[in-house]
Amino acid sequence: MPRQLGTIAWLWGALCLLTAIKVSAQSAQAQPAPVTTMAYATVDEKTFYVHGGFGEKAAVPQFFSLDLTQESWNVSSPPWRQLNLPSNLGNTPSDHSMTVSPDGRTLTTWSSPTLIADYSIMDKKWTEVQLNLDLQGHPLIAADPTTGTVFILKVNYLVKYNAGDSGLSTEVIPPSTVNLQNIGSFVW
Incomplete structure (x- = not known):
């Protein structure tokens, strides 16, 4: 026994x-690594997305979402969900932007110099967007959430892009209003 x-x-x-x-x-x-110059966006104030960024010494390949509808979570361990990164779309971006389509189903990353990629939230797949657009110099980018028009602010001009018809238009910013610094942020 x-x-x-x-x-x-x-x-x-x-x-x-x-x-x-x-x-x-x-x-x-x-969980996402602590970085700067990452792309981020929210969809309907319900889900927060963060992509890429620059860590201590290099760009960090990461893509995460956070469900903002949860009433509470442990602050030392938020409920991040790791998402798939694009495997065929080049380098790890930092100093880039992210926009959301009006229907909230697609995220678009805008990376220098010319890489633009759509992420289908429903299909969880990346697709490269073929667009003749120079993103050199890390322009400021924002989208009108109701129309989907994307505004790309470069040092001396503003580009408007309509994803629905792939139309591009450019407006020169008058020299008297140009500040040669290209830093800032958009708020919609």
Whole structure:
């Protein structure tokens, strides 16, 4: 009988250890690395997306979403969800922008010098957008959430892009209003 109790105690201890390992592995979820110059956007103020960025020494390949509809979460472990990165679309972007389509189904990343890519939220797939547009110099980019018109502010001109008809138009900014610095932000 004592030998059976020893075996049962050993099995119980092993089961508890395996359970503890499984629980800690499940709670250790992926989270975005701390970066600067990442692209980010929200869809209907319900989901926050973050893509790429520059870490301590290099660009960081990452793409995450965060469900903002949850009433609460542990602040040391927010419920980030890791999403797939584009495998065939070149380098890891930083100093880039992200816009949302009016229907909230597509995110578009705008990366220098010419890489533009759509991410289908429903299909979870990336597609390169063929557009003759120079994004050199990290322009400021924002989209009108109702029309989908994308505004691309360069140092001395503004480009308007309509994804619906792939139309591009350019407006020169008068020299008296041009500030040669190309830093800033859009708020819609």
